[in-house]
Amino acid sequence: MSNHTGVEIAWKNFEVKGPLTKTEKKKRKMSGLPIDDKTIIRNANGIISAGTFTAILGPSGSGKTTLLNFLANRIYYLKGLKVSGEVYINGHSRSDIDFNSIAGYVMQDDVIMETMTVEEVLTFTAKLRLPKETWKEKVDKVINSLELHNCKHSRVGGVLKKGISGGEKKRVSIGIEMLIDPAILFLDEPTTGLDSYNSENLVKNMRNLSKTGITVICTIHQPNSFIYANFENVLLLGGGNTAFHGDAQQAILHFNNLGYPCPKFSNPAEHLLALLSPIDDTFNERMEAFRKSFNSEVTELEEKEISHIFKAKESTVWEELWMLGQRIIKNFVRNRMILLFKIIGNTVFILLTLMAFFDICSGTNATSVMNRAGVIFFILVFLSFMAVNASGAYADEKAMFIREQASKTYKPVSYFFSKLFFEAPFDLTIRVIVIFCIYLGVGLSLANPEQIFIFVGIVILVELCARGWGTFLVISIPDLQAASAAAPFLMIIQLLFAGFFINYDNIPVYLIWLEYMSMFKYSWSAALENEFNTWDQAKCGQAVLCDPIDYFSIIISLGINIVILACLVVAINFLAFLALLNLSRKFRL
Numbered sequence: 001m002s003n004h005t006g007v008e009i010a011w012k013n014f015e016v017k018g019p020l021t022k023t024e025k026k027k028r029k030m031s032g033l034p035i036d037d038k039t040i041i042r043n044a045n046g047i048i049s050a051g052t053f054t055a056i057l058g059p060s061g062s063g064k065t066t067l068l069n070f071l072a073n074r075i076y077y078l079k080g081l082k083v084s085g086e087v088y089i090n091g092h093s094r095s096d097i098d099f100n101s102i103a104g105y106v107m108q109d110d111v112i113m114e115t116m117t118v119e120e121v122l123t124f125t126a127k128l129r130l131p132k133e134t135w136k137e138k139v140d141k142v143i144n145s146l147e148l149h150n151c152k153h154s155r156v157g158g159v160l161k162k163g164i165s166g167g168e169k170k171r172v173s174i175g176i177e178m179l180i181d182p183a184i185l186f187l188d189e190p191t192t193g194l195d196s197y198n199s200e201n202l203v204k205n206m207r208n209l210s211k212t213g214i215t216v217i218c219t220i221h222q223p224n225s226f227i228y229a230n231f232e233n234v235l236l237l238g239g240g241n242t243a244f245h246g247d248a249q250q251a252i253l254h255f256n257n258l259g260y261p262c263p264k265f266s267n268p269a270e271h272l273l274a275l276l277s278p279i280d281d282t283f284n285e286r287m288e289a290f291r292k293s294f295n296s297e298v299t300e301l302e303e304k305e306i307s308h309i310f311k312a313k314e315s316t317v318w319e320e321l322w323m324l325g326q327r328i329i330k331n332f333v334r335n336r337m338i339l340l341f342k343i344i345g346n347t348v349f350i351l352l353t354l355m356a357f358f359d360i361c362s363g364t365n366a367t368s369v370m371n372r373a374g375v376i377f378f379i380l381v382f383l384s385f386m387a388v389n390a391s392g393a394y395a396d397e398k399a400m401f402i403r404e405q406a407s408k409t410y411k412p413v414s415y416f417f418s419k420l421f422f423e424a425p426f427d428l429t430i431r432v433i434v435i436f437c438i439y440l441g442v443g444l445s446l447a448n449p450e451q452i453f454i455f456v457g458i459v460i461l462v463e464l465c466a467r468g469w470g471t472f473l474v475i476s477i478p479d480l481q482a483a484s485a486a487a488p489f490l491m492i493i494q495l496l497f498a499g500f501f502i503n504y505d506n507i508p509v510y511l512i513w514l515e516y517m518s519m520f521k522y523s524w525s526a527a528l529e530n531e532f533n534t535w536d537q538a539k540c541g542q543a544v545l546c547d548p549i550d551y552f553s554i555i556i557s558l559g560i561n562i563v564i565l566a567c568l569v570v571a572i573n574f575l576a577f578l579a580l581l582n583l584s585r586k587f588r589l
């Protein structure tokens with residue numbers, strides 16, 4: 001199915017050093033050894049021919065993934081390591097060619113939209129990256145070659161909602177990469193989490209792909225003997241060295257000749273991994289023997305032409321927005337639990353609020369002033385906490401966004417605005433309904449009918465501001481749990497300096513900037529002003545509360561408060577957008 005004649009990949013003088021772990025440092029200190037960087041891979045060389053299937057094997061920590069990432073040019077994952085060496089594609093230095101246009105990379109985790117069907121997942125990428133005339137044919141080809149026809153209309157599913165099997169999911173991940181017709185395909189531990197039946201099938205699939213001309217390279221943890229039998233070539237890593245690289249069956253003979261025969265009826269992979277693991281005192285001696293017995297030297301490389309470099313279609317922002325928007329809507333409609341929860345949760349909230357505060361604000365005395373201010377405060381706080389969590393959708397999709405950026409499926413700007421145009425409106429609509437019901441039910445001012453609309457406008461700005469903050473945190477903090485823990489703190493800080501708990505005059509000068517950044521300061525002032533600008537002081541009496549604008553120290557006019565709030569919305573969302581750009585830049589190849 002590939003249009004390629006395949007490519008040969010070679011690496012020379014590949015060396016990796018990395019920091020010691022705390023335990024390693026302790027051990028070295030106790031043995032009086034120097035505490036400098038450890039060598040993970042030492043002067044490795046190798047060559048993998050076009051259209052072959054190679055499995056990189058080795059014990060845990062031997063550097064399999066590091067080698068794969070180095071070959072696949074996944075620089076981000078090598079951060080923190082000192083890496084040197086050169087990679088050649090068909091004899092050309094990798095840096096001289098558009099390597100990312102001929103390479104596909106399948107991550108260990110399958111990060112696919114769970115609510116989409118297999119066909120929809122493939123179609124999404126195909127429509128964005130392939131010309132109109134070819135995408136449909138290409139999707140069908142991928143489905144056929146990866147034997148996905150039985151599940152093409154099934155939803156992908158996830159941990160809580162079962163969908164297709166783990167093996168099928170992995171094949172979908174491979175299929176997404178196959179759409180661009182890669183000449184070389186890298187897979188990081190593709191059989192992890194799969195049962196032996198699915199693992200064997202997957203390995204057969206990979207071998208079949210290599211037979212179509214694609215150079216397939218994967219790392220594998222602990223293959224069983226059936227899986228091992230399907231390997232064409234193996235590259236064995238141990239003790240920082242390449243212990244063997246070549247025909248999988250020859251590997252068994254090679255170690256047999258060195259005096260390490262594979263015991264009868266045992267799994268050859270287990271035997272080889274045991275030989276490469278530091279499980280006894282003879283490890284160093286064994287590794288030295290393996291190193292000497294295998295010459296990985298790569299000599300003169302012949303320069304060969306690289307046929308057919310894939311040129312992805314450059315979709316416009318509008319096309320991308322529409323595709324992403326459709327995906328959001330589908331995901332939204334199919335995620336019935338979330339939909340139901342939002343509807344029931346908000347209905348319960350309206351009912352409870354009305355039961356507690358029904359008509360509480362309708363009076364004209366000082367008590368009514370406090371009630372009105374209290375209800376307004378409650379609405380703003382409740383909505384902002386709800387909205388800051390609405391960015392959870394970003395958290396759910398962060399890994400998928402990274403995968404899609406690595407393969408340049410769409411531009412980050414399209415993703416950002418698709419969330420704003422297609423995801424936010426549903427929440428905003430619910431919020432508007434909630435506010436209308438509560439506003440009318442508790443008896444906030446309707447002396448001027450515009451007041452309710454102005455209040456709704458203020459609430460929408462608060463919602464957009466809080467969403468922006470939530471999005472910024474989720475995108476810029478690598479740990480998602482830390483990001484969701486930080487969100488309420490950020491809201492509390494803004495509340496603290498908004499003017500309700502500490503009077504503006506009592507805020508220390510060096511913390512005054514927090515006051516100016518608080519969305520509650522402006523929304524609270526604007527909402528109070530909106531509420532009390534039709535207030536009849538004469539009916540209220542002489543109490544200090546009867547002049548609410550003065551009592552609450554509101555000095556900025558309603559219009560200016562709204563303008564500042566709108567500027568905050570733009571600034572915070574721009575910050576979130578910059579964070580998204582930065583995330584994309586790290587992973588986009």
Ligand SMILES: Nc1ncnc2c1ncn2[C@@H]1O[C@H](COP(=O)(O)OP(=O)(O)OP(=O)(O)O)[C@@H](O)[C@H]1O
Pocket residue numbers: 018019040058059060061062063064065066067077078079080081219221
């Ligand atoms: N970015 C990094 N920063 C620091 N150390 C790293 C980094 N990446 C890998 N290492 C270290 O390099 C060594 C090799 O890691 P690598 O993930 O390549 O091993 P592996 O053979 O794939 O292991 P496993 O089978 O457990 O996934 C390990 O000791 C690991 O801790």
